[in-house]
Amino acid sequence: MEKIRIQKIIADAGYCSRRKAEEHISQKKVKVNGRPCSLGDKADPRNDLISIDGENLYIERKKELVYLMLHKPRGYITTAKDEMDRKCVTDLVEDIGIRVYPVGRLDKQSEGLLLLTNDGRFANEIMHPSHHVTKTYRVTVRSMLTDETVVQLSEGVEIDGRRTLPCTITVLTNEPDRAVMLMVIREGRNRQIRKMCEAVGLEVARLKRTAIGPVKLGMLQPGEYRELSPEELRALRAALAKSGPSDNGAPKKTKGRRR
Secondary structure: OOOEEHHHHHHHOOOOOHHHHHHHHHOOOEEEOOEEOOOOOEEOOOOOOEEEOOEEOOOOOOOOOOEEEEEEOOOOEOOOOOOOOOOEHHHHHHHHOOOOEEEOOOOOOOEEEEEEEOOHHHHHHHHOOOOOOOEEEEEEEOOOOOHHHHHHHHHOOEEOOEEOOOOEEEEEEEEOOEEEEEEEEOOOOOOHHHHHHHHOOOOEEEEEEEEEOOEEOOOOOOOOEEEOOHHHHHHHHHHHHHOOOOOOOOOOOOOOOOO
């Protein structure tokens, strides 16, 4: 980090004004790492210890926020830690040196795009059911698709006692014993794609998430990760701002004053 003038560090920490800090420095009341400093001297607020009249200056450390995309391979579970010592997605990003958590889930046998971050507010916004951030999956099933099945999935099916929201289906391949489709959903319910397919008699052979909102997996290989670009972060936040208000598409009723 670039060094900063000591009076600015003191003022930014809220100890006193910059002018008052300059007075303290002129009066030799300020020390950096135990040595008196002079006007014009600079310091690194992250690594240098600054004291005023023998009192150490408390500098609040800003949390470094990290936003990653990972190509989750099959066989890994989406959790930060597992008591059964199974392979966790966080094992794949240990070398970043910062503790991050998965945003949402992909089941053990599924693969594809997974976001990880240490920004709790961002993670909650992505996962909150009211925000309807789209998720795109490439789904391979072990049978041919009929028009009726595609319509059923598109219009919504009942899983776990509740109907799914309408989704977009694009059939890529349709053969007697194998079909591939893209499914774009606006929910994030537990094992939703697998349960939707099961509800219409389809067996999933392979499931891969290829996009979350405007962010695409691209050519990232299984087990690899990278930071989200500023453009991708802006696009995700824009998608959150445009997202719907509730699970069924109708505004939620709230008590008390609206904010």
